[in-house]
Amino acid sequence: MQPTKELLSEELLQTAKFAKALGHPIRLAILELLNSQACCFHGDMAEILPVAKSTLSQHLKELKNAGLIQGNITSPTIKYCINRENFDLAKKLLSSALN
Template sequence: MGTTTKADYYTKEQEQIARFAKAMGHPVRVAILQLLSSQACCFHGDMAEELPIAKSTLSQHLNELKDAGLIQGNTTPPTVKYCINRKNYALAKKLFTEFLT
């Protein structure tokens, strides 16, 4: 008999919901997602002017959202443009809706 690991107890959907929830677990990240979902894309510098945080802190939050797949960035030095990852954003909406109903 094989050993059961912690990962064997959770479904792919449960793990994905937890990953999305962790990424959205800070008010700044929620604000970033709301800002990006209301427009096609936004430059890092423009977001830094909109949100009351340091650029370095903003970068950390953007990286967390990007790592979770909720946003995507396009780097064209010296600027970085971020957009919602529409496919994963739709997946998050579907998973959270199913989970919460």
């Protein structure tokens, strides 16, 4: 039987959204990098992580859409940092789901 939307709480839906965003090792590496410092520029991450800039941009977009990171555009660069509120929520929800 397929679960219906009515059976899925907002908490479960949010947990799944975070889990999907965390479903790639490069995205985990991005979060690890950003969590180890206040912020990081896109160009700096491209030099550190083993992916093309365009691929990095796609991963950053997924993390941003999930609300785990936020970016500030200071033309011509974009500075990213952890969205602490959602990052802490993701840790709580994922921990709860796995217990």
